[in-house]
Structure formats: C-alpha cells, structure tokens
Amino acid sequence: MSAAIAIGPADPRYPPRLLDLAHPPDPLWVRGEIAVPLERAVSIVGTRRATGYGLRVARELAAAAAAAGIVVVSGLAQGIDSAAHEGALERGRTVAVLGQGIAAYLARTNARRRRLAAEIVRAGALIAEYPPDAPAKDWTFARRNATIAALAEVVIVVEAPSDSGALITAAEARRLRRPLYAVPGPIGVAACAGSNALIASGEARALTGAEMLLASLGLASDGAVRRTDGDTGRILDALAASPLDPDALAKRLGLAAPALAQTLARLVISGEVRPCPDGRFARR
C-alpha cells in the first residue's frame, strides 16, 4: 500500500462537500484513489451490534449504489459499516473514514478488517482527519461521524440503537441539510430503536429499498425487482427478515424439511442463500 498523503482545503483534490463543515479537516489524510472522495457519494452507517437483517440490507443498499456508480462512504467499524463496505466492493467503489490515524488503525485492527481496508485502498480510499499515527479517542469518532455525513450527498442509517454514534452522523446530516433516510426495523429490537426514532420524529424518511435510494440521487434503478416464483421465491421471502434454521424455514413454508433440501441447496450453491457458521441459513 502506498503511504497516505495530506491535502489541505485549498487543494483541488480536496473533497468540496467537506467545506460545508464548520471546521473542515485540515489537512485530510488520504490513502488510495485520491479522486474517489470527490465523486457522488452516499453514506451508509449503523450500529456495530447489527442484526442479520440489518447486515443484509446494508450490503444490498451499498451494492445497488456502487453498481450505479455512487461511492459508498462508511466508517469501517464492525457490523453495519463493514457490511456496507463489503457490499460496495462487490459492485464498485467505497471510501472509509477512520476515527484515528490510518497507520494507527491498520496496526490495531483485526486481520479481517485489515484485509477489508486493503481492498478499500484498491477500489477507493481510506481517509482520516488525523495524522497517520494518531490514536483513537472518544471525541475523534464523534468528529469522524460528522465527516461521514458531510462527505456524502445522502445519508442512510441502517440500524442504530438509541445511543449510537450513527445518530451523530444523522444529526450532522440534518445540520448540513443532507437528505437523511433510516431503514425501519422491528419494534422492540434494541439495535433499531434509534433509527426508528429518527423516522418517528420526522428527522429521517423511511427508506423502503434500493430503488428509493437511487431515486433520491436522481437515478433510475438498474432494473425491475427480480421476482422469483415457486419455492425458490418463497424461501428467499421467508429468509428476508432474518436467518432461519431449516426446521423453522420448513414450518414457515408449510413444507417438510426433506422437500426443501434440493431447492435450498441450489440457492446455497448459487450464493443467494448463505449457510451461517451456526447452521442456520441467511439471505445474502
């Protein structure tokens, strides 16, 4: 990986949207494709303690945006952030905004996110407003969350409990008058309390899917919703809300588990359904 470079607000390579902030980062440290943060972007943020549903939605939204040429911005934390980066990398480009120095982050994080970071550098950029070796502090993440809001045209909160850092990003999006969307979640699930509250208070609009996200950016969705019929479609529908064990899946479909095996196996092979390490099955 190449070393990070520092750019000031006067630099033509400086992302112009960051100038909307009261105190734009100066300098901004960038590692990767320096031009990517200048392009059209959407921020997708959320909790680290995400549900299986939230992870899938983050991944799908990010993939749809990236496929339409929109850069996906997030914070490279566990949970929703990582799912958004991974989804974006499947189809396009993504930018991770770190709450500490880039070198400090890479030195401290686990192998899985270090790999993810390397892929992001290849297909986008890691950016930070702190010098490479600056350690993480509580307040550095709060500022980073605001930067994430500023860097995008549209901000989406996928899942956030009521004390989530993603709500800082939401508040900053309101201040900067960026369109703010939240993905509605089930009542009573702690991971969705904060994001649901954003919808309830009218601060955020409820996001109903990738088409709505693309429409908010003035883009048409790439195609009609894929409708799959028969058992395949019913399995995918049943798994839409959360991962299920085979017995629960069979019961929901009113089938015996053996009758399900072949269809489910085909979905696993095609990658539309993913076996979880605990033996349940999840939609990808």
Add this chain to the structure above:
Amino acid sequence: MRDRAPIATDVIGESRSPTPEVKVRAVARVWACALWGLETALVTVEVDVANGLPAFVVVGLPDAAVQEARERVRAAIRNSGYEFPLRRVTVNLAPAERRKEGTGFDLAIALGILRASGQLAVDVEALCLGELALDGALRPVRGTMPRVRHALARGIAAALLASANAGEAAACGADAYGFGSLREAVDHVAGSARVAPTVAPAPAPPERPAVDLADIAGQETPKRALEIAAAGAHSLLLVGPPGTGKTMLARALPSLLPPLDHDEALAASAVHSVAGLVDPRHPLLRSRPFRAPHHTASPLALVGGGSPPRPGEVSLAHCGVLFLDELAEFSPSVLDTLREPLEERSITISRAGGAATYPARFLLVAAMNPCPCGHLGDPAVECRCLPDAVERYRGRLSGPLLDRIDLRVNVPRVPYERLRDEGRESSATVRGRVLAARERMAARLVGTARRTNAELTVADIRRWCRVDDDGETLLGAAIRERRLSARGYHRLLRVARTVADLAGSDQIRADDVAVALLMRA
C-alpha cells in the same frame, strides 16, 4: 479356548504331580504378562535361589514399580508365614529386552521364590497377576483383561488373580481363581485348600439408553443429523443457544447405534480394564461407551499418556461416542490432539521406554454455543455480542478440526407450543433404519476392515458412490461455485452415500447430495 492345550514351553520341568517330599529346584518359572498400552507379552518370571550373601535382585528391565516389588514381596512372604530365603535370590523377567511396568508381577515373583526355595512343592501352571500388600493380601491390578486374553491365546488357560480381578478373567473365558492373599494362592497351588474357579459373571442387563429420541420435542433436522451420524459414523457438531437440548440430542445417539458385537465388547472392555474402570460384577461392557470429558480436560486426559501410560477419553470411547460439550471452551492445544485419533482411529503415545498404542474408533459429537453469550439467533434472549467477539469465539476451533467434522446443524429453541407435539419417532424406529443402512455398508465393505461410510477410502468412493444425473449436476455446481476442495468433495460424498443408504437406494440421488450439502460443516 477351554481345552488345555499343552503349554508350549521349556518352562515347567519334570514332575507335575504334587510330590510329598520337598524338592528344592534350582530355577523356578512362573507366568506373568507385561502390558504396554494394549500390547501384551507373556513374561516368564525366572527365580533362582543360590548360595551366597543374602541378596534380592530383579533383572530384565524392571521399572521403578517392579523394582519396588522386592520390598512388597519380601514382606508379604514373611508376613504370610513363609520364610524369605537368606540366600542370593535372582529374579529375571524374560524376555529381558523390554521394559516391564506396574505392580502386576508381585504374585508371580512371590510364587517363584516360594517354589525355588522349596516352600511350594509344585510348579505353578497358570498366569499369575496381582499386587501384594505387605501383610500378604492380594490386590487387584489394571489391565487384567488384555493380559488374560493374551495368555489364553498362548494356551495358558488358568489364571491366579486377586478376587476383584477374577470376574474379568472369567469373562474372557479363562479358568480364573481369585484369592484374597498370597497364603490362599499358595494353598490352592499346593492342593491343600483348593478354590473353585470363578464363574463368569452374567452379562449386565442391557442398559436403558439415557435418552430416547421420543423424549425430544421438535428438532427434526438435528434428529435427522443424528440418524445420519449414527448410520455412517460421521462426526457431528451441534450449534445452538444454551438450553435447547444439544446435550440431550447427543445423549440420545447411543440409542440409535447398533448393539455392541462380541469382538467390540471385548475390545472396548480391554481398554476399560487397562484404565482400571471395570465393574467387577459386570466386567464385559454391554452398551456402547458414552464419554463426555469436561472442557477443562488436559491433553493427557483426552488422548492418554502418563507413566505408565493410561488410555485417554478417546480410547475409553472406543466403539462408542465421544461427546465434547462446549467445544469452543476446550483449549486449542487439547483439540489439536484429536486430529490423530480422528484420522487413524487409534492413538500412539510415544515415550522414552517405547510406544503404547490404544484403539480410538469413536463417533465424535460436539456441541457449542453460537457466540460467547450463547444467544445469537435465539428468539427468547437478545444476543449482546459484537461481531468481532463472535468471530473470535468461532476462531477458537481450528480449521483442521472443523475439516474433520462431517455434519453441522443448528439446534434452535423450540417454541413452547411445539414442546407438546405428537407423533415423535422413537429411537427404536430410527435404529431400525440405521441397522438396515449399516447392513448395506457392511455388504459393500465385506472383506475389508472398514465398516462404515465414514471410513470409505477414495478408491471406495470412486467405486461405490455413484450419483444420478441430477445429483451430478448439483455436485458439479457445488464444486464450481462453492470451490469445494478435494477433501470436502470426498466428505460430501461419504455423507451423501449414508443418506442414500438410509433411504435404501444404491444410487446417490440429488436429494441425498442436497441433504449432505446443507449439513456440511
């Protein structure tokens, strides 16, 4: 076995009938048996009592416990009312080139000394096993069963042992005579007070399995996985929140397995005998062992070892089930030691004095929580684990171990209303299907040492695992899209073979492949 083959040997000399006059012989010979792991060798205890300065020497590579036999034997002889010869006593354990371990030689040495010093007038024509107490009492020893069987195979039908070991010897088919003390043993051999041979204890009544499948509500897929595991001897991992019945499912597994046949019972009982775990009333195991070591177990406890080496849990589970609950809590170094027994179906413990090999053909069932708090995917309790913590938790299981686990299923929490479901299958019904499937396997593997699909070699797979067209398409797609490794492919086919066997089909169909794919760990 019962007919007394002539003892093929140079050992016992001229007259075998008790002679009234005490005849001092230069060298006395008595049979004992050495044990390394489950390997046995007949040992001739030669005792020479010669003129010279009083001394008592044991040669023939005795270990510390055998060396100490001198003190026990000296005291036991004196305290039994005999005289310890005040001459030069030399004991040789032949063959002399291998190290002898343990306390089982005491009785043979004592009888040899009494014979050589003329206090016993007749030769001892039996295998002698037992440890002596200082007061002359006879104590039981570990490993009676393999030693007696070895002696029987070599034509020595009679065995003199401690009373507590006599049942074990009788169960092996030997003429077993149990004694409480050295004195009783001498009186028996001399003919002054004969003891009746111990009657082989009646086999234990077949144990009622701890759990019947019919006791478990719901859990169709885990039950199906148990059935497949039982039929093909495939290893199984159960993943689910605490309290969902993982342990109960594992404990139901023995009720699905075929009964122990005689050879298996002898093999499994021999390991228990070496470990000193035989129930003297019912020395032969009747039901398959079910071993559930705690997750704090050391490598030594799990695979065996120590000095003298003792069999570990993997060997005590020979022919039965090894259940590892809370698999992720076992230390990684302990789990790593499982690789050899899983691969070789035996474990060799190498030490300075030689290697001991124990059999370890067990069916592995493991259970674990899905995450550190245990509630990932649990509808009843919200999981509070961060994704990284979940990943670290699962990371404790090494790839090579997971690679050797054939089946993995989720054990979900069963909703309350389904706890009262009706029409559950009993273990007996499922066992019927398992037995039929095992018969199909046995017919295929006739003439080989392999019995189950889990043991199929690559050549066997090529020969016996024919897949129909639909199944072939499915398999091809799995290899292409899911990047199945060669090892994974073979494992998949072994499981699919079992699924087809349970369905009574010679050909593996697409459905069988699908089931195997979905339960792949």
